[in-house]
Amino acid sequence: MEKVDRRIQRTKAKIKEVFIALLQEMPFEKVTVRMITERANINRGTFYLHYLDKFDLLEQLEQEILCTIEAVMKEMQFDERDTLQEVKDKRFPFMVRILEFFQEEQAFLNVVLSEHGDPIFNEKIRQVFVYNVENMLVGQLRAQQLNYPIELLVTYISYANLGILIHWLQQDEKQSAQELSIMLLDLMVKGPVEASGLARCFKEA
Amino acid sequence: MEKVDRRIQRTKAKIKEVFIALLQEMPFEKVTVRMITERANINRGTFYLHYLDKFDLLEQLEQEILCTIEAVMKEMQFDERDTLQEVKDKRFPFMVRILEFFQEEQAFLNVVLSEHGDPIFNEKIRQVFVYNVENMLVGQLRAQQLNYPIELLVTYISYANLGILIHWLQQDEKQSAQELSIMLLDLMVKGPVEASGLARCFKEA
DNA sequence: CTGATAATGAACGCGCTGTTGAGTAATGTC
DNA sequence: GACATTACTCAACAGCGCGTTCATTATCAG
Numbered sequence: 001m002e003k004v005d006r007r008i009q010r011t012k013a014k015i016k017e018v019f020i021a022l023l024q025e026m027p028f029e030k031v032t033v034r035m036i037t038e039r040a041n042i043n044r045g046t047f048y049l050h051y052l053d054k055f056d057l058l059e060q061l062e063q064e065i066l067c068t069i070e071a072v073m074k075e076m077q078f079d080e081r082d083t084l085q086e087v088k089d090k091r092f093p094f095m096v097r098i099l100e101f102f103q104e105e106q107a108f109l110n111v112v113l114s115e116h117g118d119p120i121f122n123e124k125i126r127q128v129f130v131y132n133v134e135n136m137l138v139g140q141l142r143a144q145q146l147n148y149p150i151e152l153l154v155t156y157i158s159y160a161n162l163g164i165l166i167h168w169l170q171q172d173e174k175q176s177a178q179e180l181s182i183m184l185l186d187l188m189v190k191g192p193v194e195a196s197g198l199a200r201c202f203k204e205a
Numbered sequence: 206m207e208k209v210d211r212r213i214q215r216t217k218a219k220i221k222e223v224f225i226a227l228l229q230e231m232p233f234e235k236v237t238v239r240m241i242t243e244r245a246n247i248n249r250g251t252f253y254l255h256y257l258d259k260f261d262l263l264e265q266l267e268q269e270i271l272c273t274i275e276a277v278m279k280e281m282q283f284d285e286r287d288t289l290q291e292v293k294d295k296r297f298p299f300m301v302r303i304l305e306f307f308q309e310e311q312a313f314l315n316v317v318l319s320e321h322g323d324p325i326f327n328e329k330i331r332q333v334f335v336y337n338v339e340n341m342l343v344g345q346l347r348a349q350q351l352n353y354p355i356e357l358l359v360t361y362i363s364y365a366n367l368g369i370l371i372h373w374l375q376q377d378e379k380q381s382a383q384e385l386s387i388m389l390l391d392l393m394v395k396g397p398v399e400a401s402g403l404a405r406c407f408k409e410a
Numbered sequence: 411c412t413g414a415t416a417a418t419g420a421a422c423g424c425g426c427t428g429t430t431g432a433g434t435a436a437t438g439t440c
Numbered sequence: 441g442a443c444a445t446t447a448c449t450c451a452a453c454a455g456c457g458c459g460t461t462c463a464t465t466a467t468c469a470g
């Protein structure tokens with residue numbers, strides 16, 4: 001059991017709360033430690049008892065998210081030799097869990113994945129997709145002859161998925177995590193055009 | 206004819222050159238006006254004769270890129286009633302021209318589109334894809350019944366294309382702009398999996 | 411209650427900012 | 441080539457946020 005001093009918990013929670021609120025009002029570069037501490041009603045020196053600077057604060061909050069993702073992934077234990085059925089059975093609930101978690105953290109994610117957010121964190125989240133898409137595809141296509149390098153395929157899909165995620169988080173009335181998971185898998189396998197049911201008019205092209 | 210004083214041209218060019226070099230060494234937030242002017246061997250005050258601050262500098266350089274894109278797009282004059290053949294005839298050379306231009310500007314773009322770059326600019330470039338994909342799809346699928354909203358389709362493809370672009374710019378030995386254009390169109394229409402030729406093993410899924 | 415430690419308030423030097431005013435050097439024009 | 445124009449330099453300015461310090465106070469856990 002880790003017993004953290006209540007004063008620390010309170011201070012950190014307040015800082016996080018104020019920080020996210022500020023990020024909703026202005027880009028990260030405009031946020032100052034002064035602002036955070038003033039609005040949080042704590043001494044500026046206190047901030048530096050917990051964080052090196054505002055970059056460190058951002059990074060620690062991001063790290064919380066990444067750690068949770070990693071924990072969920074370890075729990076699942078994917079295997080690239082999984083059959084298609086196993087892929088469905090394991091990968092799908094994993095996606096749902098992750099998406100539900102994203103939804104819980106949406107106040108922070110919405111800000112930090114946006115155009116006023118942190119591109120480094122965007123890239124880290126994308127890498128989660130890269131890992132999963134690779135892991136999922138590699139098992140299915142050994143020795144297949146491909147028109148394009150698999151790396152390119154993975155890049156394409158991972159950016160697309162990240163985009164859909166960002167788009168989803170920004171919606172007020174979202175589809176459920178289940179629905180989105182189905183859609184993402186569908187889009188990945190069939191591709192956007194065919195998945196949408198408009199393959200015909202392009203087939204000739 | 207716009208005759209800009211040579212001194213201004215020299216100063217601005219030097220600032221741009223140094224600025225890009227600095228961005229290759231450190232993230233934008235670490236770059237100071239001091240650094241730029243010292244390395245460029247100009248007075249700090251001179252910087253402020255041309256730019257409001259370092260943000261303004263970044264924005265002006267980004268705007269140069271966007272203006273060129275816009276100019277090329279106006280020249281092309283797409284029409285959403287274009288037939289598939291017209292799409293090919295007009296859209297394809299447009300993409301090639303844009304990609305070739307991107308390649309020329311790769312020193313700047315590589316830095317500003319990267320994970321240490323500017324997410325706002327990323328978004329603006331993506332909007333170029335959004336505009337084109339929408340314009341291209343809408344003409345082809347009026348009254349078609351879609352499984353997913355077209356907005357989602359466009360989001361998916363635009364993020365994917367942006368990703369491929371970034372990936373392409375980062376390569377040392379690139380495919381040609383022609384090859385990439387063919388690939389992007391192929392991926393868009395067929396989707397990543399089918400375009401890669403591995404549709405079979407997923408069809409059952 | 412008591413020892414430990416988190417938080418406060420005030421002050422410090424530091425570096426970058428954006429601006430100013432007077433003087434210098436380069437430019438385009440006639 | 442001489443001239444008026446203006447880009448640039450140099451030095452100094454106040455302002456602000458930073459990150460650190462130290463003595464003091466408040467709050468915690470046991």
